[in-house]
Amino acid sequence: MPNPKRRHSKRRTSTRRAHDSLSAPSLSECPNCHERKLPHRACPHCGYYRDREVMEVAEK
Amino acid sequence: MRHRNAGYKLGRNTSHRRALLRNLVTSLVNEERVQTTVAKAKALRPWAERMITLGKNGSLHARRQAAGYLQDPAAVAKLFDQLAPRFGDRHGGYTRIIKTGFRRGDSAPLAYIEYLGSEKTQEAKKQKRADRIEKRTAAAKKAAEEMEAQGGEAAGGASES
Numbered sequence: 001m002p003n004p005k006r007r008h009s010k011r012r013t014s015t016r017r018a019h020d021s022l023s024a025p026s027l028s029e030c031p032n033c034h035e036r037k038l039p040h041r042a043c044p045h046c047g048y049y050r051d052r053e054v055m056e057v058a059e060k
Numbered sequence: 061m062r063h064r065n066a067g068y069k070l071g072r073n074t075s076h077r078r079a080l081l082r083n084l085v086t087s088l089v090n091e092e093r094v095q096t097t098v099a100k101a102k103a104l105r106p107w108a109e110r111m112i113t114l115g116k117n118g119s120l121h122a123r124r125q126a127a128g129y130l131q132d133p134a135a136v137a138k139l140f141d142q143l144a145p146r147f148g149d150r151h152g153g154y155t156r157i158i159k160t161g162f163r164r165g166d167s168a169p170l171a172y173i174e175y176l177g178s179e180k181t182q183e184a185k186k187q188k189r190a191d192r193i194e195k196r197t198a199a200a201k202k203a204a205e206e207m208e209a210q211g212g213e214a215a216g217g218a219s220e221s
Binding site: 044052 | 158159160
């Protein structure tokens with residue numbers, strides 16, 4: 001079986017992972033309820049998109 | 061290169077995809093609004109608009125072409141009598157896709173696709189649904205009260221709903 005010839009350093013590991021970071025979703029403000037929502041999507045908090053209600057949101 | 065590879069395959073073979081899209085378009089004509097994945101909504105949009113074009117044509121040939129695609133004769137009648145006349149002064153762009161979020165389970169992006177001007181129908185459907193729920197809760201309440209009155213003796217006869 002093939003095996004690694006040399007020890008894998010911590011530096012090598014962290015260098016590889018340098019590009020693995022996640023980025024936060026870019027959220028916009030809902031003009032109706034002022035919650036943060038994803039752009040180009042109906043607001044999950046109030047169900048509004050472009051100044052009118054487009055879906056029902058279950059109330060808690 | 062994906063030159064000249066336009067369109068959506070949706071991970072299905074031709075007959076499966078055709079059946080899926082016919083089913084979706086029929087539902088859309090009947091309900092005027094359906095919720096599905098964004099990819100399916102985009103794939104069915106050309107067909108949804110083509111149906112309206114046939115409906116505006118109004119000839120017997122067009123009616124037969126629509127009947128050859130839609131899976132429900134009632135949908136064809138609705139398309140020609142109710143849906144198509146709404147779009148008399150409009151050339152294309154009869155549908156709207158609204159992205160709504162992500163499906164629980166597989167995180168698929170979901171969207172509503174609807175015919176423009178379906179707001180009234182949606183309101184009516186919403187009202188109908190509310191009425192039905194109200195009726196059902198009222199019936200359940202009444203049944204519970206009757207159970208209460210009988211003192212739980214006839215527990216076996218209360219499983220009607």
